[in-house]
Amino acid sequence: MLADLTRVTITTKKSIHAKKFAKLVFDDGTILDGDGFGYSTTVFGEIVFNTGMVGYTEALTDPSYSGQILTLTYPLVGNYGVPDPSIVDEDGIPKFFESSKIQARGLVVHELSLTASHWNLSMTLDEWMYNEKIPGISGIDTRELTKKLRTSGVMMAALVVSDSEIDVDEIKKQLESAPHYDSEQFMDDVSTKEEKIYGDDENTVVVIDTGAKHAILRNVRDIGYKVVLLPWNTTYEKIMSYNPKGIVLSSGPGDPQKCPDTIDVVKKLIQDNVPTLGICLGAQIIGIAGNTETYKLKYGHRGQNKPCVNLENNQVYVTSQNHGYGIKPESLDKSDFNLWFTNADDKTVEGIKHKTKNCIAVQFHPEAAPGPYDCKFVFEELKQLMEKN
Ligand SMILES: NC(=O)CC[C@H](N)C(=O)O
Known part of the structure; x- marks a missing residue:
C-alpha cells in the first residue's frame, strides 16, 4: 500500500510552551543566554555536539546520549516535526524512535523552526520535549559553542529553562556538586x-x-x-x-x-x-x-x-x-x-x-x-x- 504522503503542517508564532528565561552554564564559568522551549526545568550533564543535518528524533532517543546535553550544529532544527511514536514494524519495533523515551538530558539549537511540515508529522519538537519533560534552549550560536568544545574538550554544563529569573550563582553551586558524566552508571x-x-x-x-x-x-x-x-x-x-x-x-x-x-x-x-x-x-x-x-x-x-x-x-x-x-x-x-x-x-x-x-x-x-x-x-x-x- 502506498503511504499517505499528504503533507501536515503546524505553524506556531513562538514555542507554545515558551519560557522567558533560559541559560546554559558551563563548568568553566561561561554563561550563554537563549530562549527556552520544551519543559521548564534544570538539568546537568556533559555538553556535546552533533554535526548531523537531520535525525533529531533518532538522536534524542538514542540511549547513548543519556547523561548528555546535546547541541545540534545544523542551524535550523524542528522543521519536519516528530512522527507518531506508536508506529511499529511487523516485529513490534518502533519505526522512527530508537528507544521508548528521550534519552538526552537537554537540547541546544540555534533556531527552533516555528513551522513543522512533513507527511509523517504528529507533533512539533517543542511539544514532544514538553511532554517528555526535557528542556531546550534556542538562540545559541551553536557553531561558536562547537568551536569552544573542540578547543577545550567536552565539559559538564547546566541547562536551565525557567518561568522566573534564574539565580546563576545557585546554578553554579549545583553544577559543582552534580555527578560527573564520567562517573555515572547508566x-x-x-x-x-x-x-x-x-x-x-x-x-x-x-x-x-x-x-x-x-x-x-x-x-x-x-x-x-x-x-x-x-x-x-x-x-x-x-x-x-x-x-x-x-x-x-x-x-x-x-x-x-x-x-x-x-x-x-x-x-x-x-x-x-x-x-x-x-x-x-x-x-x-x-x-x-x-x-x-x-x-x-x-x-x-x-x-x-x-x-x-x-x-x-x-x-x-x-x-x-x-x-x-x-x-x-x-x-x-x-x-x-x-x-x-x-x-x-x-x-x-x-x-x-x-x-x-x-x-x-x-x-x-x-x-x-x-x-x-x-x-x-x-x-x-x-x-x-x-x-x-
Ligand atoms: N554510541 C555508543 O555506543 C557510545 C559508546 C560510549 N558510551 C562512548 O561514548 O564512546
Whole structure:
C-alpha cells in the first residue's frame, strides 16, 4: 500500500510552551543566554555536539546520549516535526524512535523552526520535549559553542529553562556538586530488565542490551534471525541457554569500564569462539575483553558523515557515529585484534577483528538511524561468521 504522503503542517508564532528565561552554564564559568522551549526545568550533564543535518528524533532517543546535553550544529532544527511514536514494524519495533523515551538530558539549537511540515508529522519538537519533560534552549550560536568544545574538550554544563529569573550563582553551586558524566552508571536505566523476543525464526541472535537502539534489533531481524534481547549483566550460562548462533553487543552510554560484568561475559564468548559483533560501546567492551585499552576522546565523534577506511579493501565508507570514548590505537599491538577500520579524519580506531576467533567490532553505527546505510554489510559479516560456525 502506498503511504499517505499528504503533507501536515503546524505553524506556531513562538514555542507554545515558551519560557522567558533560559541559560546554559558551563563548568568553566561561561554563561550563554537563549530562549527556552520544551519543559521548564534544570538539568546537568556533559555538553556535546552533533554535526548531523537531520535525525533529531533518532538522536534524542538514542540511549547513548543519556547523561548528555546535546547541541545540534545544523542551524535550523524542528522543521519536519516528530512522527507518531506508536508506529511499529511487523516485529513490534518502533519505526522512527530508537528507544521508548528521550534519552538526552537537554537540547541546544540555534533556531527552533516555528513551522513543522512533513507527511509523517504528529507533533512539533517543542511539544514532544514538553511532554517528555526535557528542556531546550534556542538562540545559541551553536557553531561558536562547537568551536569552544573542540578547543577545550567536552565539559559538564547546566541547562536551565525557567518561568522566573534564574539565580546563576545557585546554578553554579549545583553544577559543582552534580555527578560527573564520567562517573555515572547508566546501565540500570537504559538496559532492559527482562528478556524480550522479536520474531520467530529458527535461529537466534542474542543482543546484549547495554543501551541498544531499535535499529540494531531491526538489522539483526533483516539478516534472518530471531532476536533475544537480554539485560546488560546476563550471565554467560543464561545467554548460552538460548542456543544462540551469534551475539551482538549493543551501543550504549558512558565509560565501557562501567560494564565489568559484560566484559567478563565477552571474555568467555571469545574463548568459546561464539560469533560476536560489537557496536560502539559493544566494540569498546570487546576491545577491553581482548586486551586493548580505552580512553576518552577530547570532544568525541558525533555526526552522520564520518569517513572510515576499511583496511581490507582500502575503501572509504561514510558512517554515522556517536561516541566519546575509543580504543587506544597503540594498545592494539599487544592485543588479540587486528585493526579493521580507521577514521580518515583523525586516524582513531573504528573497527577491529579478532586475530583467531569469530569476533568483530565497529566503533561506528552500521545500523545508521540516523545516518547513511553504507555499512549495513557489517551485519552480513556477522551472518557469515554464524553460517560458517
Ligand atoms: N554510541 C555508543 O555506543 C557510545 C559508546 C560510549 N558510551 C562512548 O561514548 O564512546
